[in-house]
Every structure is written in structure tokens, then in C-alpha cells.
Amino acid sequence: MADKNGHIDLDGLFDAARRDSAALPEALSERILADAAQVQAGFAEPPARAPSPGLWRQVMVLLGGWPALGGLAAACAAGVWIGVSPPAFLPDPAGLVSAAQSEVDVLGGYSLSSLYLEDG
């Protein structure tokens, strides 16, 4: 395995090392298989289920969490306040309930039912 210059034939040494490769010791094989059995036993157990989030938490997630809910709450509060105590440039909503929608009579004194009778 040495050439004429006395150089070491590494390839020959590598071949020898491959032929001399270590077999798996029996005791090591048993330990590896014992580990495998232990790990596999863990696979058989159902994973611990996390508690499902409550309805309120699911709504929060859909709306974008606490920051979004905070803005929503503020908007709702503002709307209620405007309705209860509107600014001066807005009409009082309580007065609008019974007031006429307009002071202009678009039918000119006629009733709608009499208009239909004229069609014959």
C-alpha cells in the first residue's frame, strides 16, 4: 500500500478502517430500544387540551383585542352622550319624535285616496 516513493496509501488505510468498523454493542442496542419504547409510550397519551376560549374572548379576538374594544367602547359612549345631551347645533332628538317632518304640503291639500279615484 505504499508507492515507490514510500508515500502512505491513505485510501488503503481508509478501506481497512471501513472493514474494521465497530458493530453496535448489544448493551447499547438495548438501551437505545428502551429509550424508543419510553418515547413511544409518551406518544400514546392524548395531548393535554388547552381550555377553549370563552365566547367573550373569541369576540375580543375577532374585534382586534383590548385596544379595538377600548375604541369601540369610547365610540359607543360618545354616541349615547350625543343622543342624551346633543350639542347646540344639533336638534333635540326628543322633540323630533312628534314633530312634523316638513311644513310644506306636497299634495296641495288633496288626499292621496282622492287622487286614485280620479283615475277611474
Place this chain on the structure above:
Amino acid sequence: MDGGTPVTGEAPSDDALLVLFANGEAQAARELTARLGPRVFSVALRVLGDRAEAEDVAQEAMLRLWRMAPEWQPGQAKVSTWLYRVAMNLCLDLKRRRRGGSVNIDDVPEPPDPGQSAPEQLQDRARADALQAALMTLPDRQRQAVVLRHIEDLPNPEIAGIMDISVEAVESLTARGKRALAAALAGRRAELGYSDG
């Protein structure tokens, strides 16, 4: 060892066996241990030069394989490549923690190869031991590259994946490693069974 899809009638691939293991098939563990155990132990022994440490590395590498099995994606990589990578990293970690290097090849009893005559076995053993002693003089990464390339006979791209380096870096490490081995072995030609002239 391959990671491909098994053909009907042929032995299942490492990929398939690992999936079977994750699904609770005990025989898959025995088959994978028989296929991969000797390789990971042998390469750890070559890299570490210590039998007890090599056994620890092999057991730990296989344990990590078992734990990883449910997450294994068949067809994306070779199981053996993954295992080699884990083993090589474990060897590097262990070497960093170890204080001083020691070569304990003498306490490595090997079973006889029935295909060789006694003198051939002895000569192979002597050459393998001399090679191992020379390997232990190499820097860790050179030794890993040389063992994976020239003893485990892996292609350079696979070694690059195992060692997380480029193919060019693998070629550089193995070239430098072989030169260093030749230099370390130059004074041991008689021990290797070489005759002058």
C-alpha cells in the same frame, strides 16, 4: 440508507420507518436501530476516539431521533443525514467540555470478520488503529470531514449538510485533513505493514 419512498415488496425506507415509529409501531424502532445504530456509533467512535463517549453520543443521538419522529416530514431530507448532524454536534460539544484528548483504541474489542483470515484481520486492525491515532491529531472539524468522507463514504454535498458548511469548505477540510494524516503516518510505515523498496 435512503430516505426515499419504498417500492412495494422492498424494505421500507428510513422515512417510512420513522413515520411508523411515530405511529406506535415497535418493530420500526428495532429496524431503525439496526440500520442507523452501527453507523452513528462507528462515526462517533472515529471522531471521539473513546468507546464510552461514543456510546453516550450514539444513545443520545438516537433518543433525539425518537423524540423528533412525530415532527418528521418524509421526503424532505434523509434521516441518516439528520442523525449524522446531531451526532457530529454532540461530538463537538463533548470535545469542548473534555479536558485534554485521549485515545483509548486499545479497549475497543471488535468482533472478527468471518470473511478475512486472521493475519488479514490483524493487519486491518493495526492499520485502522494507526489511522485512528493519526486522526486524533487533527483539528475536530478536519477529523469529522475526513471520517464522513473517507470512512463513512458520504458524498460532499451530504457532508456539507451535516456540518452546515459549503461543499467547497468540505473539500478544503478533507484535503487538508488527508495531508495532515499522511504527515502523521509517515513515521509509522513499519507498524502499518509497509516494506521498504
